[in-house]
Amino acid sequence: xxxxIRALAAPAALAAVLVMTGLAATGxxxxxxxxxxxxxxxxxxxxxxxxxxNETILNTGNVSKLRLSSFVGxxxxxxxxxxxxxxxxxxxxxxxAGLVVFPQAGCRNCFPSWIGQVGAQAIAAPAVxxxxxxxxxxxxxxxxHGRLNVFNANGCGSFSCAPxxxxxxxxxxxDTSSPAIADGVAYIGGGDGNLYAxxxxxxxxxLCRPLWKxxxxxxxxxxxxxxxxxxxxxxxxxxxxxxxAKGCGATVCQPLWRAQLATRRIAIASPSxxxxxxxxxxxxxxxxxxxxxxxxxxxxxxxxxxxxxSEGTPAVSGGVVYVDAQPNPETRARVGxxxxxxxxxxxxxxxxxxxxxxxxNAGGESxxxxxxxxxxxxxxxxxxxxxxxxxxxxxxxxxxKIRCQPLGLAETGPEQFYLxxxxxxxNGSVYIASKDSITGDSGVYIFSLPKH
Numbered sequence: 001x002x003x004x005i006r007a008l009a010a011p012a013a014l015a016a017v018l019v020m021t022g023l024a025a026t027g028x029x030x031x032x033x034x035x036x037x038x039x040x041x042x043x044x045x046x047x048x049x050x051x052x053x054n055e056t057i058l059n060t061g062n063v064s065k066l067r068l069s070s071f072v073g074x075x076x077x078x079x080x081x082x083x084x085x086x087x088x089x090x091x092x093x094x095x096x097a098g099l100v101v102f103p104q105a106g107c108r109n110c111f112p113s114w115i116g117q118v119g120a121q122a123i124a125a126p127a128v129x130x131x132x133x134x135x136x137x138x139x140x141x142x143x144x145h146g147r148l149n150v151f152n153a154n155g156c157g158s159f160s161c162a163p164x165x166x167x168x169x170x171x172x173x174x175d176t177s178s179p180a181i182a183d184g185v186a187y188i189g190g191g192d193g194n195l196y197a198x199x200x201x202x203x204x205x206x207l208c209r210p211l212w213k214x215x216x217x218x219x220x221x222x223x224x225x226x227x228x229x230x231x232x233x234x235x236x237x238x239x240x241x242x243x244x245a246k247g248c249g250a251t252v253c254q255p256l257w258r259a260q261l262a263t264r265r266i267a268i269a270s271p272s273x274x275x276x277x278x279x280x281x282x283x284x285x286x287x288x289x290x291x292x293x294x295x296x297x298x299x300x301x302x303x304x305x306x307x308x309x310s311e312g313t314p315a316v317s318g319g320v321v322y323v324d325a326q327p328n329p330e331t332r333a334r335v336g337x338x339x340x341x342x343x344x345x346x347x348x349x350x351x352x353x354x355x356x357x358x359x360x361n362a363g364g365e366s367x368x369x370x371x372x373x374x375x376x377x378x379x380x381x382x383x384x385x386x387x388x389x390x391x392x393x394x395x396x397x398x399x400x401k402i403r404c405q406p407l408g409l410a411e412t413g414p415e416q417f418y419l420x421x422x423x424x425x426x427n428g429s430v431y432i433a434s435k436d437s438i439t440g441d442s443g444v445y446i447f448s449l450p451k452h
Contacts, residue, residue, distance in 0.1 A: 060373050082178075093122040131152065177222060222269055224271075284310070
């Protein structure tokens with residue numbers, strides 16, 4: 001059953017309302033339980049592989065039974081943010097309302113457990129690692145300087161919590177870049193085109209300077225991926241650059257190698273890294289590079305796969321790379337939602353998908369994610385009133401045919417706005433953010449198996 005929370009205008013204002021009405025959350029700090037199959041960062045991990053290897057409840061045999069079990073409103077436009085599930089909680093960014101935290105099971109007629117105060121423009125997925133929650137934003141409504149806000153993941157004992165410390169991240173807002181946390185370092189892309197690397201535990205002061213930074217391109221809107229001792233970041237001008245994850249021994253670093261993608265439609269796309277390869281979409285193709293580079297300053301893809309209108313981050317699991325893509329000309333009247341490629345390519349420069357996951361109507365997709373043999377992808381409606389916004393699920397191994405129908409369709413609501421929120425799959429539930437175009441409510445939809 002849906003439960004709705006109206007718009008959260010700002011943390012302080014909402015906190016005042018809760019106090020006056022006697023509805024303030026209690027026991028926020030330290031009350032959470034440990035999550036057995038957590039989803040701690042954008043696309044699940046710092047490498048952005050989009051995989052939850054610990055999920056055991058949902059599978060190909062029961063995923064079609066997913067039903068909407070809860071809705072927690074945040075009052076914020078959900079176009080960019082994706083939920084994170086760990087520590088017994090769901091963590092979600094909600095613009096000026098900040099970091100919104102609520103129980104992972106959802107709730108009925110309740111407010112969030114606590115909110116983390118940020119300046120403004122907190123719209124990318126947070127990361128929650130080693131007891132700390134990381135959120136990018138700008139300083140405030142009147143100051144665009146980027147900030148990495150870091151909170152105690154269990155809150156502060158009050159409803160509204162201030163950051164433990166903030167990372168100074170350039171002159172422009174951190175909009176759609178989610179932090180990636182790996183080996184004691186927090187990486188995030190700034191609107192000024194720089195990649196920033198911070199000590200993940202801070203510097204002992206309220207404001208911390210980065211360990212090092214690197215200029216990638218004109219504007220960074222994607223999230224850095226970390227793997228194989230490297231960190232990869234992309235900019236809107238089509239630059240994909242690779243750096244040593246430990247930095248270069250200086251405060252400003254140069255890339256070890258870089259690539260110029262053929263097209264520049266990568267406003268949302270972020271790289272992923274797995275098995276010694278880097279995967280990146282550009283709106284037209286899936287591009288695959290050798291993770292350590294090609295021995296030259298500028299590298300070309302070792303192979304590419306057609307992925308029309310792709311804007312998401314590839315997911316990699318079991319020797320297959322999954323990419324959002326539609327429409328696919330080969331599906332004819334049907335509309336493609338997902339392309340699955342062999343991670344090793346085909347021995348040619350252009351490789352065609354192993355299979356295509358199709359759906360019943362047009363509409364953009366989120367990044368795909370994989371858990372326990374199932375691929376999930378969020379689907380936007382063909383129009384705000386078409387009634388077809390949902391989380392689609394497909395068998396990760398395919399269906400034995402070139403075109404595969406979805407296993408299940410978990411619908412968010414009758415009328416929704418467009419979304420780019422990526423699903424989080426954890427402990428038998430699927431979480432995704434969307435906005436109801438009838439009521440105007442925005443928040444996180446939670447799908448679970450029926451209890452009986």
